[in-house]
Amino acid sequence: MLDINIIRDDIEKVKQTVINKNEKTNLDSLLELDSKRKSLLIECDDLRNTRNITSKKISELKSKKEDASDVIKEMKGVSDNIKQLEVDIKALTDELDSILLKIPNIPASDVPVGKDETSNEIIKECGEKRDYSFTPLPHWDIGKTLDILDFERAAKITGAGFTLYKGAGARLERALYNFMLDLHTQEHGYTEIFPPYLVNRASMTGTGQLPKLEEDMYRIPEDDLFLIPTAEVPVTNIHSNEIMSVTDLPTYYTAFTACFRREAGSHGKDTRGMLRVHQFNKVELVKFVRPETSYDELESLLSVSEKVLQLLGLQYRVLKLCTGDLSFAAAKCYDIEVWSPGVDKFLEVSSCSNFEDFQARRSNIRFRDDEGKVHHVHTLNGSGVALPRTMIAIIENYQREDGTVDVPEVLRPYMNGLEVIKKS
RNA sequence: GGAGGGAUGGCUGAGCGGUUGAAAGCGCUGGUUUCGAAAACCAGUUGGGGAGAAAUCUUCACGCGAGUUCGAAUCUCGCUCCCUCCGCCA
DSSP: OOOHHHHHHOHHHHHHHHHHTTOOOOOTTHHHHHHHHHHHHHHHHHHHHHHHHHHHHHHHHHHTTOOOHHHHHHHHHHHHHHHHHHHHHHHHHHHHHHHHTTSOOOOOTTSOOOSSGGGOEEEEEESOOOOOSSOOOOHHHHHHHHTOEEHHHHHHHTOTTOOEEOTHHHHHHHHHHHHHHHIIIIISOOEEEOOOSEEEHHHHHHTTOTTTTGGGSOEETTTTEEEOSSTHHHHHGGGTTEEEEGGGOSEEEEEEEEEEOOOTTOTTSSOSTTSSOSEEEEEEEEEEEOGGGHHHHHHHHHHHHHHHHHHHTOOEEEEEOOGGGSOTTOSEEEEEEEEETTTTEEEEEEEEEEOTTHHHHHHTEEEEOTTSOEEEOEEEEEEEEEHHHHHHHHHHHTBOTTSOEEOOGGGGGGGTTOOEEOOO
């Protein structure tokens, strides 16, 4: 949510933001609603003041055993007025809120303006491309041959877009997230969290998934709960409606969770194998920081995500997203894409975003500074990293001509020393 | 799922329907005192909205939402969460 004062000051800038982010929110009625609400509020406050003063008068009269019936009669009218005004104000507030909740965050000044991913800037490429003396196979072939990934049976059990990991495949998955959690907790100072996988509507609204993306979420209607699309939701909301102490900042959390996405509207696009699935695992990184530090914190967030890929020996590149590809809530975002020789593509495994105070306003997350003043924190999050595509990259990059797959060295301690995945 | 109890400021905990934004204690901050510290004493110590250049004024909030009333932390109803017991269960 944007600060209403920013909108009052420069609504044209906000309108431009809506366009640049490919949103459709209509802001035409916003300022009018806002000023109408304000004038009603003033009127209502005035009447309430009258009511408070008169109430005391009545109480004094009564304690002196004097007649107060005239004053009470007069007050009745005042009270009715207040009630009507309160109803009107509530209606205006609801209408305003429904618009405010649909206004995207304003991109940072150094974010390139662009319509779609073709305007993203590649800011660096890291790691060596491997040479193969053979044509590298895609992971769905390798997974099937080695009997470590089974898409057919997953589809039988649930449906398309789900994965069954088996044997060394399941073990490799487990090795990966344990490796990542250990790295972030032991080397990077993050506190490990294991949050609920189901969250309520307020949490989903707080981080910005709702109201916009309700169709993309799995929902339990009986309880109005949602399966988390990312650990960002429960972890960011850990501090919702709290005033943090300045000594708590920065706070770094990391969480391993499954993530659930309906992916409505993306059917048929990159769906082969586990390129795009409805349920996947991810190790998430979430930061709560002081506003003035948040862009530095974004850089260090990016670097710890990159560290994962570096240690895994994978080739990757980093993109700075343009306005059109930036998510609703983000002010700035870097994507990390890892190279997969079998699929022959770069695959997104992480998005590292600074939300500034956008989520903090929605979730009401604040801190008290050294002078005792209260401000919204800045929140950031990034994947550190998402598992399926990292798994794809490992399997495809580390494949050998004989069909076996080397286990990256850093994962071997997590694989009981296993060096090569062979058909069992 | 059934029965009962509860939800008040950073914490503990009072609170006849009418100067209670809220007693008291603890904690915290500042001051006095001290060579310094402790103790003692004094003062301060919730957040949001609005008006104002500011001082300041005003309004809202006692889990959440409705209602009764001239007036609600206090009464009524619904909901949520927490605790105890019973049932079911990984």
